[in-house]
Amino acid sequence: MSLNHVRPWRDIYRRKSRQIMVGDVPVGGDAPIAVQTMTNTLTTDVAATVAQVQAAAEAGADIVRVSVPDEASSKALNEIVRESPVPIVADIHFHYRRGIEAAEAGAACLRINPGNIGDEKRVKEVIKAARDHNCSIRIGVNAGSLEKHLLEKYGEPCPEAMVESGLEHIRILEDNDFHEFKISVKASDVFLSAAAYQGIAEATDAPIHLGITEAGGLVSGTIKSAIGLGNLLWMGIGDTIRVSLSADPVEEVKVGFEILKSLGLRHRGVNIISCPSCARQGFDVIKTVEVLEHRLEHIKTPMSLSIIGCVVNGPGEALMTDVGFTGGGAGSGMVYLAGKASHKMSNEKMIDHIVEEVEKKAAELDAVQAAAE
Numbered sequence: 177m178s179l180n181h182v183r184p185w186r187d188i189y190r191r192k193s194r195q196i197m198v199g200d201v202p203v204g205g206d207a208p209i210a211v212q213t214m215t216n217t218l219t220t221d222v223a224a225t226v227a228q229v230q231a232a233a234e235a236g237a238d239i240v241r242v243s244v245p246d247e248a249s250s251k252a253l254n255e256i257v258r259e260s261p262v263p264i265v266a267d268i269h270f271h272y273r274r275g276i277e278a279a280e281a282g283a284a285c286l287r288i289n290p291g292n293i294g295d296e297k298r299v300k301e302v303i304k305a306a307r308d309h310n311c312s313i314r315i316g317v318n319a320g321s322l323e324k325h326l327l328e329k330y331g332e333p334c335p336e337a338m339v340e341s342g343l344e345h346i347r348i349l350e351d352n353d354f355h356e357f358k359i360s361v362k363a364s365d366v367f368l369s370a371a372a373y374q375g376i377a378e379a380t381d382a383p384i385h386l387g388i389t390e391a392g393g394l395v396s397g398t399i400k401s402a403i404g405l406g407n408l409l410w411m412g413i414g415d416t417i418r419v420s421l422s423a424d425p426v427e428e429v430k431v432g433f434e435i436l437k438s439l440g441l442r443h444r445g446v447n448i449i450s451c452p453s454c455a456r457q458g459f460d461v462i463k464t465v466e467v468l469e470h471r472l473e474h475i476k477t478p479m480s481l482s483i484i485g486c487v488v489n490g491p492g493e494a495l496m497t498d499v500g501f502t503g504g505g506a507g508s509g510m511v512y513l514a515g516k517a518s519h520k521m522s523n524e525k526m527i528d529h530i531v532e533e534v535e536k537k538a539a540e541l542d543a544v545q546a547a548a549e
Contacts, residue, residue: 186440190412193383196312196356199263199284201238203312203358203415204383209441210238210416211432212385213425214267219249219256226259228425233261235429236444236476239416241265241287250277257282265314272298279305285312290348291323303352312356314385315345319363319372333363335371342376358382358415362389366404373408383415390420397421398431409439443478446534449493450483457485458503459523471531477538481530482512491517498541499533501526513537 195205203210213232217224219242229240244250244266257264265285266278272293275286279302286306290299290313306313319333322341330337338361349357359382361372369388377384388404391397401419408414419431436442448468453461465483472481482500484490490502491512500512501521508522513533521529 188410188412188439188441191377191384191414192381193415194355194381196358196383197310198239198265198312198358198416201263201284207415209409209414209436211236211429211436211442212239212241212265212416212418213237213428213432214241214243214418214420215425219243219245220252222252222255222259225252225256229256229260229262229264232425232429235426236433237262237425237429239263239265239284240425241267241418243267244274244278244283245269246274247277250274250281253278253283254281257284268293272302275302276305279309279311282309283311285314287314287316289315289317290345299348300352303349303354306356307354312358313349313354315342315349315357315359316385317342317345317359317361317372318389319365319368320389333368335368335375338363338368338372339375339379343379346380346382358385360385360387362387362420364388364390366400369404370408373413374411377413384413386414386417387420392422394421394423394427397423401431402435406435406439409435409441444476445478446472446475447478447480448472448483449480449497451485451489453485456488456503458505458509459485459526461485461503464527467527468530471527472534475534475538477541479534479537479541481534483530498537499530501530 193204195207196203201210215225215228217228219225232240240262242256242264244253263284265287266283268275268286268288270292275288278286317338319338322333322337326337326341342359342361361376363369366388386405386408388401391400405417417432419428421428433444437447448465450465451461480497482493482497484493485503487502494500494502494512495515501509503509508520511518511521
């Protein structure tokens with residue numbers, strides 16, 4: 177239950193954007209912020225790509241992007257879309273035919289820059305294909321591929337150049353009476369990205385897709401994304417997000433959800449609150465949390481679990497969680513349920529017992545939710 181009415185410092189006031197649809201996923205307006213990732217398999221390897229899409233969806237991805245660099249990939253996309261449990265965004269760059277083929281293959285959205293795909297006639301053909309097949313468009317501005325005239329004008333990639341690029345592409349779509357689009361202005365530099373996103377957020381009411389592009393490996397990319405995306409989301413900017421990591425797409429989804437969960441913007445699965453451990457710990461906190469993260473991956477119900485090594489902060493943290501365990505002495509600790517001390521449990525049996533208590537609480541919460549619906 178939200179207690180933001182007594183904690184106004186937790187409130188985030190989201191930027192007002194118009195809503196579009198990416199397949200059956202609403203984006204913008206008052207819709208939940210969607211989590212996106214991208215496959216890194218060869219699109220022509222349909223089985224591998226579908227498996228990756230399904231794994232990402234299982235981890236919580238709302239939307240998955242697939243690269244479509246050639247005609248063979250366009251043909252494979254048809255089957256991928258058919259097998260996918262979530263809407264598929266087709267990543268198109270310079271070849272207008274790929275955009276038309278992707279729309280015909282059932283893509284829910286085209287990631288494309290209208291100004292990069294040829295003359296006005298070709299742009300109109302892609303827009304017509306998108307309109308005919310209920311396909312939205314994401315304008316994807318990237319600091320690493322800005323138009324030559326903008327680089328000449330500004331001297332280097334900068335927020336003003338990125339915003340101007342985005343607005344030029346928006347104008348092309350709006351001149352063709354196409355409004356089902358969202359926009360991103362990504363850079364690998366956190367400062368550049370943040371400034372560009374603030375600029376585009378003020379210049380348009382289009383839904384915004386957030387990302388720090390080419391963020392890096394799992395650890396460094398997670399940190400950069402948490403700083404950049406977290407600050408923008410805290411300002412209320414962002415309608416979809418993608419954490420770009422040199423890692424398994426499932427890891428991108430996990431990090432994306434953790435960023436949203438930390439800001440109270442999305443809730444999915446068990447939020448584990450745990451201490452870093454110290455000499456006061458009554459059990460091996462680090463190993464316990466590692467095991468519990470794996471054992472509780474199947475829980476999709478939003479709930480909280482505190483795992484604290486000793487009684488200094490344990491009871492206080494447990495007060496705010498659905499299930500908690502605080503280390504004590506003589507090889508046992510205290511189990512907390514709904515914020516109250518419930519019973520003692522030995523460290524040996526603690527992990528299995530916590531899993532049982534979390535599963536039981538998840539079932540209770542699911543039943544309450546079902547009854548309310």
